[in-house]
Each structure stands twice: as structure tokens, then as C-alpha cells.
Amino acid sequence: MRKHFLAMAAAGLALTMTACGGGAGPADTTAPSASTDTTATAETSAPMEDAGTLTLWADENRVDSFKALGEKFKTSTGVTLDVVEKPTADVKTDFIAQAPTGEGPDLIVGAHDWVGDLVKNGVIAPVELGDKVSGFSETSIQGFTMDGSLYGVPYAIENIALVRNNKLAAETPATFDELVAQGKSSGAEFPILIQQGAEGDAYHLYPLQSSFGAPVFTTGDNGEYTGELGMGGENGAKFAAYLKKLADDKVLSAAIGGDQAKQAFLDGKSPYMITGPWNIADFEKAGIDFSVLPVPSAGGQPSQPFLGIQGVYLSSKSENALLANQFLDYMTTPEAQTTMYELAGRTPALTESADAVDDKVLAGFGEAGKDGQPMPSIPEMGAVWTFWGAAQISIIDGTAKDPAAAWKTMITNIEGAF
Template sequence: MTLNRRSFLSMTAIATTLAAATACGSSDSGSGSGSSANASASASDGAVVRDADADLVIWTDDVKAGALKDVAQKWGEEQGITVAVQSVASELQANFISANQAGNGPDILVAAHDWIGNLVQNGSISPVTLDSTATGNYQQVALDAVTYDGQTYGVPYCVETLALYTNKALTTVAEPATIEELAAAGQAAGTEAVLSLPVGEKGDAYHMQPLYTSGGGYLFGKNADGSLNPDDIGVGGEGSVAAAGKIGELGSQGVLKTSISDKNAISLFTEGKAPYLVSGPWALADIKAAGIDYGVTKIPGFEGMGEARAFAGVNAFYVAAGGKNKAFAETFVADVAKDSTIAEAMYAVNPLPPVQKDLVTTLEASDPDMVTFTELATSNADPMPSIPEMAAIWGPLGKAYANIVGGADPTSTIQSAGEEIKSALA
């Protein structure tokens, strides 16, 4: 089973709904035994509860719970303790914050790095310490992603980003150097779509990010120490206007279409209706099943403009600030960071691009596509902003993209989006 990109994006949107989050029940009874490593964390009344029978409790989503359960249980047996990996099917972030505040949450959370700002703001996670051996084994993008306000808050285990897939049977241009070259080759293919890049009727700021950055746009400026400055909003500024103009041209040429969304983008490619696809590692299973002669490479930028840089999303382990067994939690995450043993065991169940260098080396021969995604995340991507203010970006920017691709004036549309974002953050 592969992880869908939407599970990363939903993380940020949840930050805006915490006020309405379901309160965690006071019951301390769990839904599974301490050695049952993949129990649901929801009680019959809908409240989210900690497994009371386990010494160490880990909360995560269904996919990661399935990958973690066996290795966590084995680790617990080696330590002489019971471990429960509980899956929280919906509103994991909101339920974790509520449970942590109520004192009946888990000891460890496994989730995307762009939650960090909100979790820190709510006092839900504690900083962790990575020794020099561990930090030396991690890709820098992973370390950057879990660093917030100068402190390390998570232990990374995988990363994902976007790449350009090429159907080599439909075009001889396997690695276009520019978007313009891609557009020409895609049009020459004579297929239904030139580039299967999700735009959608409501917009998709995640998938459009490489084009936005290449055109000169940015989301947040940076402070002198390299941290993001939420008071410096780039949407609506000069660079974003230039990017919007280029995106508008692609819309008028039919290279980008609002009829292509994350619902049909991969299938258009696997069915031979598009020579190019912009997607992440979650598309690999379908592409391989289709038997396509494909290539994976970086997304090109506009001719004469900047590099196309996608978002990098990192999954990590976090120590709950209010966990009952913090010592066990700190020992477990230290073992995650120590080497790739735990990450490799999770990879065998749910393959995701690794962030530990020793695991990258191990997979170079057997799974080069995943290694390619790791390399792209390291060299051609930036960590998705983890500051809470990012929640205000997604909707207005995505809708602006959809409108621009649909024919709206690029300048006024992107400027209006910027004003909406600034108003929301005022």
C-alpha cells in the first residue's frame, strides 16, 4: 500500500479546525491489548482514547500503523514492555492535541512535519535530541523539515516530493530541459492531454508549486536565520505575478487544464492519454501495474527563469509532551534515529522514499525509483512550511491557480489571492 499525497495536505487544513475538535473522553480504557499493535483508537462514543494496557502507545494513521505495528511490537518485546500502535482514522492532529491536553493521549505521534508549528503552538510535542551519528546519517532536507524555532522536534523516517513521469512510448523527449520543451513535445504526441498535472476546479497549490517557484513566486520570506517570516507574504508580489502570467499562458495553450485533478491525473497517464505526469511516489504502483515504459526525473522550469522547486513532505516520530511514559518514548525515537533498522522494516510494508543515507544506499539497486525521489527531495525541493500561517495559503492560492488556468486575468487574480491571505492572517 502506498501513501496518497492527500494525507499530507490534509494535515495543514486541520490546523484551522481545532476549535471545533472533538473533546477527548476521560475514559482511560483502550480498544486493544498492549500487545495488539494495530488497534483502533476510537471508543464507541467517538472519543479517542489511549490504550490503557500498553506501556508505550503510538498514534498514527491507518497506513503508517500497518507499517509500524510489527516492528514496534518486536521492539517492545526486546525491551520487556508492551507497545500499542493505534490508528486514528480521522482528525488525527486535532484528536492528538485534545488528548495530550487532557492527559490521556499517546506517548508518540507519527505524522507529517508540517504539523510541527501547530503542535508546538499547542504545547503538544517536546524537542528531541539527535546525536552526531544520527544527524550525519540523515538527508539535510529531513533535518530542516523537523527543525522549528531552532529546535529539533521530530525524528524523520521518510520523505516525498513531486517528479516528472514520462511515458517513453509517447515521446522521445524523456527529460525536457524546460516547460516549453515539454509543452512542445507533449503537443506533438497528439494525446488527450499534454501534461497531466492536477489543477482541478478548486485548484491545487501543492502540485502547482514547482511552476510557481520557477516563475519567481514565493510563499513566505525568510528571516536572517533562515526561518520563515509569516509577515512577508509573497503571494500577490512581483514574483508571483510573473509566475501567474506564465501559468496563464500554459492554460491558454491547453497544457494545463482544470479538468485534470488528483482524481484522474494518474489514470490519464497510465491509460496512455498523456505523455507526461507530475506526481509523487504514490503513483508508482499504478504506473508499474500498467506496464508502461516510464522515466522519473525532475520537473523542469520555465525557459530563462528559476528552478522548479516542489514541496518536500517529511514523516516523523514525535514525543508527546503529555505522554505518560516519556522515557519509553524517548528511547524508541532514539532507536529510530540510531540507524535504518526500524525505517527499513516499515519500508518493507509501505515503501516510501527514505531519508537515512544508509537505507538509501541499501535500496539503490533494488528500488532506484524511490532513491530518485529521495534525491529530488534533497536537491530540487523545499520543506513544506510548517508554520501555522500556512493554513491560510492553500485555499486562496489554489483557487487563484484554477481561475488563471481557466482564463482569468493572472495579475489581478494572484493579487486578490494575496490580499485574501493577508486579510486572514491580519
């Protein structure tokens, strides 16, 4: 199902990026500028020996990819990339704790929605890509931008979509209600699988919620999220009522978490599952004939899944700012972006690399996410998840007798936590 492309362009152009060296915050000082061509390519010169070492933290899902990319980077520059594996749950928190002490890494790999917390704690430096910004998708740049400054170099974009078992369903209806009806008539145990679990899962329900015109936050004229909730009011109440309907129709259940949903789909117990590219390899390994499609609208407006953008952040406390800039420069090249696609199977953030991808699966995810929005990275988002998931699961399991009232209480609780 996969057809990887081999066309790679090696570029070593330098870029100017700002970095703090140990001051009070990201904007206090400016790192040495990589304003000349400091990246020697394999085609033009032999790799330098022992040109220095950078430390990069990556989680268990990305560590191998960055180790492989680091080998290419060393061949080009002579700079060693020491990739340290950190548990997913610890990368951000440990970085915030250790960076101010000088014990943290020069670079970390993470999602764009970390920007708010990292900026607030003063542990990352803004970067300046200059004209290279235009080479990236608008969404990927938007995701790493806060208050007009860019904080990180994006390299991959992902989102959830509707995955269909083509053996159990040949065509997909235009609306979510029709899809549920089709799933029930198929005779499968589950009409569609949407993971929840005991604490709820607002992320996997967001395409449905957004189709009711109830975005988590409003956006300003510049496209950036404001700190004002957008999921209250009449549209939010309508979505809350719809959650109750889906629970009554046995579509949603607290007993179906991520592992249970995945296994049920692998076992052919449902024609549909809302999930992301992280499960695709297992579906392929199981020999399932599947298609990746947009999530049909439930509320009449387009489904807008969250877009997750992965990128590399620069520590504001790095003592190797020039070398770190050199690696961030490398991350803007088609060679690096294409390599990460081939190693990790995500749509590149660089348009040139993304346009060269010939992959039906990624094309399906791209179509499903064409109306999507980056997951909010503003600090207020940290107050949302717990209340959001708890309110949704209380409606799904019947603890909340009045969905609209439960939703209104959720809004009040979230706003009180800002």
C-alpha cells in the same frame, strides 16, 4: 523495477529527549532522560516480557508499516507498541483536542509541516538527538526544526516529480514549454497531466511556481521560513500569467483532479504526469515502462518541489515519557529506518540507510527533489492553502479576467489572515 537491500544494522544506543509531563507547554518540564542503554537488542539479550505499552497514532497509509515495526521493537525491548489507526484528516486535529485531556497517544506519526500548529497548541515536546542529528539529511532535520528546537524524529522524505511514459516519449526537453510542445505533437489526449480539481492544487503546481522565483515564504539566514510571503511582486505576477497560458493551452483544467489524472496516465492518454511516489505501485502493476525525472523549469530558475518529511512526534502530555524516548531512540537506528523504507517505499531520512538504497524510482524522485525545500511548517502556512488554490483555479477556469490582479488580491487576503 525495485531492488530492495537487506543490509540492516541494529543499534540500541540511548539518546536524551525532553518531554513535558502535563505542564502548560513543551518547555515547562523535562521528562526522565534515556541517558543509559535502555534498548536491549535481539543479538545481546532475550526480549523482556511486558515491559510496558506505548500508544501511537498513525493514518491508514502508515498503520500497517508501524504495526510491523512495532513487532521488531517489542522483540528488542519487550515494550508493546499499540498502533491505533486514525483517518488522515483526523490525526492532527484529534491529537490537538485530546492530548491536553490525557486521552491522547504517547506518539503520533505525521508530516513535518504539522510542527507549527502542534507547537502553538503545546501538545508536542522537543527532542534532543545530540550527535545523532548529523546522521540525518540536513533537509529532514530542517523540516522538524522550529525556533532552533527539533520536534520529532524524521524517518522518510518524499516529493513530486515528472513521471514519463517511455512508450510515448523517449527523451524529455530541458524547458517546460518545450515539454508541452512535445506532448502536443505526440498526439496524446493530454500533453501533460497536473492534477487540480475544483479547489485547485497549489502543491502540484509549486515546482513551476518556484521556477519563477516566487517561493511561498522567504527564508532567513538560518534557512528557516519567515512569516513573510515570497510569492508576491513581479515574479508572482509572471507566474499568474503563465497559469493563464497553460489553461489556454489545455494543459490545466479544474476537471482533472487526482483520480482523473492518475487514470488518464494509466490509460496512456499522456506521456507525462507530475505526481509523487504514492502512485508508483499502480503504474508498476499496470506494466507501464516509466522514468522518474525532475520537472523542467518554466520560469528560468530551478524547479523546487515541496519536500514532505514524515516523522514521529512525542506528546508533551505522555505519561510514558521514558518508554516513548526508547522508541524514538529506536527510530534513529538503521534497522528502523531501513525497515520503514522496505515497508513504505520512501527514501529514508537517515543518511546511512538512504545511501544503501538501490532503487531507480527513488533515485529519480531524489534527483527531482535535490533543489526542493521542506513544506513550510510555520503557523502562517495554515492561512495560505485555501486562498492560494482558489486564486489559481480562478485563473485556470477563466473566472479571473486579470491574472495579475487575482494574484495580488490573493496576497492581500493571505496577509490579512495571519
